[in-house]
Amino acid sequence: MKRRLNVGLRWSGAGRRAGVSLALAVLTVPLTLALDTTSAQAATVHAAASPCTAIRGPYQKQAEKFLGRRVDGRQSAADCRAIRDFQTKHGITPNIGYAGPITWGVMRLVTQQKAAGHNPNKARKCPTGKGRIACVDLTRQLSWIQDGSKLVFGPVPIRSGRDRYETRTGAKKIYWRHLHHVSSIYHVPMPYSQFFDGGQAFHSISGSVWSAPGSHGCVNMRGNDAKKYWSLLRNGDDVYVYGRKSGT
Known part of the structure; x- marks a missing residue:
């Protein structure tokens, strides 16, 4: 792997190669929710x-x-x-x-996600002039794939980075894919990993995408959704992340 990942880590010499492997493995373990109050x-x-x-x-x-x-x-x-x-x-x-507040917070998210319907990019916040692109709306915790203004797949619910581990916004590109990736930090499977910004990637999780507080920066997805993304996206495809997750 020749590409250097920018995940806020410092390394030099022989440690650089180990650092790259570490950065690629950044991912979250699904977290159990605390009691609401x-x-x-x-x-x-x-x-x-x-x-x-x-x-x-x-x-x-x-x-x-x-x-x-x-x-x-x-x-x-x-x-x-x-x-x-x-x-x-x-x-x-x-x-x-x-x-309690956690339950109500998820209900509000589900309401926003249902309202997106078949036109999640109604506000035109995700670029429509790039061809095939994966859009990530952190505010609504939604993602979808579009080609120009045509919706290809989604929208689907996602779980993005929690406070201090936010999923970084802006224009990205998928640069590395690993079907059976496993985190060397948390030693958990990360199926259908598609990295688009340092150690941040689309991938499936075994837990709930609605569970708090969130990932360590990756875009967590349900299994079937991550599998569909894997079939539709390739290295070099565009990704656009925008908005702000509640609580970050």
Whole structure:
């Protein structure tokens, strides 16, 4: 590998070659979510005897509205089951049906992603004059592939870098692909890796792309989405990253 990666590391002499290998392996381990609030911690005691909590969360009304439930701000058994099902589907733990800030944050993201529909580049923030290009919108945590103004695939949900490990914005190009890449730092598989900026790459993860707080800079994807990106993109294809992830 002759290309030097710029990931903020300093090396010289023989250490340069080892540094390149290290940079290529930068990736995140899916993180388990903490409880939404201190109040929710108390709810786990109740949850030990029951699969659902009776405690009303601070975002109870918002969750009820999102899920199409009766909006009364009171936690019913049916409300809890609906919230818990959403948490389970999106990898939010503990999934005890508590409407806390993490759960509501994911609901807001899902709403924005659904609103993108089949026209994610309506605002024309991703260039349309470059032919085949992979677009990454950090604000909505979405990515898609377009050819000019034609949508080729997506949009799909992604998980970008967390605070202090932000996915870098701007125009990039895919320069190295490794189907069965494994992180030498975290010793975890990184299938369908396509590197576009130093150690930052598209790749699939085994956990949830909605889980907080985020990656160490890579664009995490669901397995089938990363596989499709692998089939559609090649070395030299353009990537454009823009926006800002909430909390970074």
